[in-house]
Amino acid sequence: MTGAAGAAPPREGDFLDSGRELQRRLVEEYYRGLAEAGGPQRPVAYMLVGGNLTEIVRSFGYEVVFPEIVALNCAIKHRSLENILHAEAMGYGLDVCGYVKNDLGLQDLGGSTPFGRIPRPDLLVCSFSGCYVYVKWWEALAESYGAPMFTYDVPYLREEVPYKEDIQYMVAQLWEFVHQLEKRTGRAFDMEELKRVLRETRRAEEGWARYLRAGRLRPSPIEAYFEAIFYMFPINVLRGTAQAADFYDVVNAEVERRVREGNLPLPEEKVRVLVEGVPPYTNYRTFWDFFRKWGAVSVVATYPKVGGLFDRGFLHDPARPFESIAEYSLGAYVNQSWTLRRKLIQEYLREYSVDAVVIHGIKSCRSFTAGQGDLRDWLIHDQGVPTLYIESDHQDPRYFAPAQIKNRMDAFFESLDQRRTTKAPATEVAA
Amino acid sequence: MSALVAGMDIGSTTAKCVLLEGKEIVGKSLSPVGVDIVKDAEVALELALRDARRERSEAAFIAGTGYGRYKVYFGQLTVTEISCHARGAHFLFPGTRLVLDIGGQDTKAIRVGSSGEVIDFAMNDKCAAGTGRFLEVCANALGFDIGEIGPLSLQARHPLKVTSTCTVFAESEVTSFVSRGKEPKDILAGLHASIVSRSLSLMQRVGIEPEVTFTGGVSRNEGMVLALRRRLGAPVNVSPLSQFMGALGAALAGQARCEGAAA
Numbered sequence: 001m002t003g004a005a006g007a008a009p010p011r012e013g014d015f016l017d018s019g020r021e022l023q024r025r026l027v028e029e030y031y032r033g034l035a036e037a038g039g040p041q042r043p044v045a046y047m048l049v050g051g052n053l054t055e056i057v058r059s060f061g062y063e064v065v066f067p068e069i070v071a072l073n074c075a076i077k078h079r080s081l082e083n084i085l086h087a088e089a090m091g092y093g094l095d096v097c098g099y100v101k102n103d104l105g106l107q108d109l110g111g112s113t114p115f116g117r118i119p120r121p122d123l124l125v126c127s128f129s130g131c132y133v134y135v136k137w138w139e140a141l142a143e144s145y146g147a148p149m150f151t152y153d154v155p156y157l158r159e160e161v162p163y164k165e166d167i168q169y170m171v172a173q174l175w176e177f178v179h180q181l182e183k184r185t186g187r188a189f190d191m192e193e194l195k196r197v198l199r200e201t202r203r204a205e206e207g208w209a210r211y212l213r214a215g216r217l218r219p220s221p222i223e224a225y226f227e228a229i230f231y232m233f234p235i236n237v238l239r240g241t242a243q244a245a246d247f248y249d250v251v252n253a254e255v256e257r258r259v260r261e262g263n264l265p266l267p268e269e270k271v272r273v274l275v276e277g278v279p280p281y282t283n284y285r286t287f288w289d290f291f292r293k294w295g296a297v298s299v300v301a302t303y304p305k306v307g308g309l310f311d312r313g314f315l316h317d318p319a320r321p322f323e324s325i326a327e328y329s330l331g332a333y334v335n336q337s338w339t340l341r342r343k344l345i346q347e348y349l350r351e352y353s354v355d356a357v358v359i360h361g362i363k364s365c366r367s368f369t370a371g372q373g374d375l376r377d378w379l380i381h382d383q384g385v386p387t388l389y390i391e392s393d394h395q396d397p398r399y400f401a402p403a404q405i406k407n408r409m410d411a412f413f414e415s416l417d418q419r420r421t422t423k424a425p426a427t428e429v430a431a
Numbered sequence: 432m433s434a435l436v437a438g439m440d441i442g443s444t445t446a447k448c449v450l451l452e453g454k455e456i457v458g459k460s461l462s463p464v465g466v467d468i469v470k471d472a473e474v475a476l477e478l479a480l481r482d483a484r485r486e487r488s489e490a491a492f493i494a495g496t497g498y499g500r501y502k503v504y505f506g507q508l509t510v511t512e513i514s515c516h517a518r519g520a521h522f523l524f525p526g527t528r529l530v531l532d533i534g535g536q537d538t539k540a541i542r543v544g545s546s547g548e549v550i551d552f553a554m555n556d557k558c559a560a561g562t563g564r565f566l567e568v569c570a571n572a573l574g575f576d577i578g579e580i581g582p583l584s585l586q587a588r589h590p591l592k593v594t595s596t597c598t599v600f601a602e603s604e605v606t607s608f609v610s611r612g613k614e615p616k617d618i619l620a621g622l623h624a625s626i627v628s629r630s631l632s633l634m635q636r637v638g639i640e641p642e643v644t645f646t647g648g649v650s651r652n653e654g655m656v657l658a659l660r661r662r663l664g665a666p667v668n669v670s671p672l673s674q675f676m677g678a679l680g681a682a683l684a685g686q687a688r689c690e691g692a693a694a
Contacts, residue, residue, distance in 0.1 A: 418514065418548045
């Protein structure tokens with residue numbers, strides 16, 4: 001028996017080609033490389049994705065580890081629950097962030113993951129201070145490893161143009177950070193090296209932005225949520241390296257090929273979706289299936305922008321290294337007020353010809369998720385866009401109830417289908 | 432002559448089947464759901480056919496809904512119960528703009544358009560808080576059958592405040608009230624009011640607009656209907672077929688499919 005959605009779609013990865021293959025290889029090489037990192041020769045800095053200072057630590061020869069990304073890699077490989085349960089046995093409560101418990105459990109169990117062993121930190125850079133739980137996470141790691149910790153205090157961004165005082169405040173912190181790194185590594189700060197790294201960063205950012213903007217095409221040659229999440233790895237983990245920049249050249253060539261050959265995410269793009277929120281990594285493919293079944297393609301998404309809103313025009317500027325790093329950190333998606341997040345989503349709706357929005361909230365993070373209910377109401381009532389809000393978690397599989405989530409998604413897409421054919425008056429849709 | 436279409440709603444506790452011919456319901460059945468859902472679905476269909484004095488071969492189209500809809504292997508269409516309740520409610524009460532469906536394990540508030548299409552919906556989270564199961568557990572804790580508690584709650588003189596809608600915690604709360612000598616009818620009134628409060632927040636989420644139609648197994652409970660009417664301060668449509676609304680909606684979706692419209 002078939003549902004109203006019709007025949008089963010092709011397999012999830014059918015349209016993915018050289019980009020996905022290269023991404024897999026980069027992930028493997030990265031984790032393999034980490035196995036020998038750590039200590040004075042190749043020190044390791046732990047960093048958070050939002051507003052990170054990758055370029056500065058790279059210019060001092062640090063390897064960068066992003067525990068959030070290690071955690072999500074564990075989650076997608078169905079290894080997060082054992083780490084989380086271990087953290088809970090250590091005393092972390094049910095409502096503590098899944099990233100934190102996944103990582104702290106993993107660290108306490110020896111740091112061994114399905115893709116290699118995660119080295120101990122020589123330095124902890126708390127690059128996103130907007131989440132107090134993250135600061136505490138870093139403090140726990142600092143205490144556990146006896147590693148020094150630098151907290152980068154990033155003021156919250158409430159207006160589009162940042163205050164110059166904020167930029168000055170952050171640039172002053174960056175200089176303080178550089179002086180600390182000079183003391184710790186015994187190396188003098190090399191501005192030319194930082195600019196070189198920033199040039200690679202900028203090249204990767206341009207490539208990544210070009211890829212994301214391909215979602216504007218109709219039909220979209222990219223899956224801006226489920227596929228883009230794979231391709232976030234180079235822009236977040238390898239930013240500042242030639243590898244990352246070259247990667248997006250490969251991906252963009254593939255996207256052009258897809259357009260030429262008609263090798264698209266789905267044979268028929270029935271619904272163009274904007275997705276907001278962190279994905280349920282523990283059930284990533286199941287969640288993707290729930291979209292594909294209805295011919296729904298995510299043409300734009302906000303989550304892949306947590307590492308930077310490069311598609312909106314911001315690029316690191318090697319000619320203004322410190323100022324542009326400060327501007328980057330301030331403008332991180334997670335650091336923006338709801339007014340700015342809403343404005344961004346409103347622009348996306350228009351630019352990407354969006355039919356519907358799916359919001360995925362996570363139990364773990366109230367600071368990111370709080371406000372998504374209001375966003376849903378605003379989208380339905382003020383923007384007239386059908387919107388579905390569902391909730392589970394990005395790390396903890398215990399919160400993902402497949403039958404219930406599927407039921408909501410089926411009902412949502414079914415109602416879109418039905419409304420298209422009954423031609424419901426717009427006033428009712430927007431009521 | 433219109434084709435005979437079967438709509439089957441396989442829920443968490445009961446299977447419902449409605450046989451529709453044109454605009455007429457010619458047969459229906461209600462039977463329990465156990466561990467063998469496929470068999471339960473077969474039984475529900477057979478019972479409805481018997482009720483209509485029809486043969487299996489006469490059913491031109493079968494549509495399934497409810498959590499067990501994918502187990503209706505012999506059907507040709509699956510539709511979510513959200514669309515089905517909207518469609519069924521609109522069929523019986525064309526002025527319906529909001530459906531409250533309280534079933535065995537979930538509660539749904541559904542905003543409906545003038546053609547019976549779903550405009551928006553909200554559901555309870557993935558626990559059975561404030562659902563039919565909740566009432567069943569609490570009825571058992573008080574030693575009553577589920578069918579007795581509605582009328583009893585209407586006799587309450589000093590309704591108690593039950594703070595928890597969590598099924599497990601509410602059961603403990605009921606036990607605690609009993610041990611303190613409170614009257615079962617007052618406890619039951621509190622339980623009904625707590626479900627209505629929870630349902631109301633779901634309804635507010637999608638926007639309360641008359642007419643409101645109450646569906647699902649819990650709509651058969653007159654204590655719930657009264658509590659809901661009081662809180663809304665407005666009439667609430669309830670049909671003797673309320674429990675069959677999902678199955679009716681599935682049959683209507685099946686009919687639409689037969690006629691070439693979107694299910």
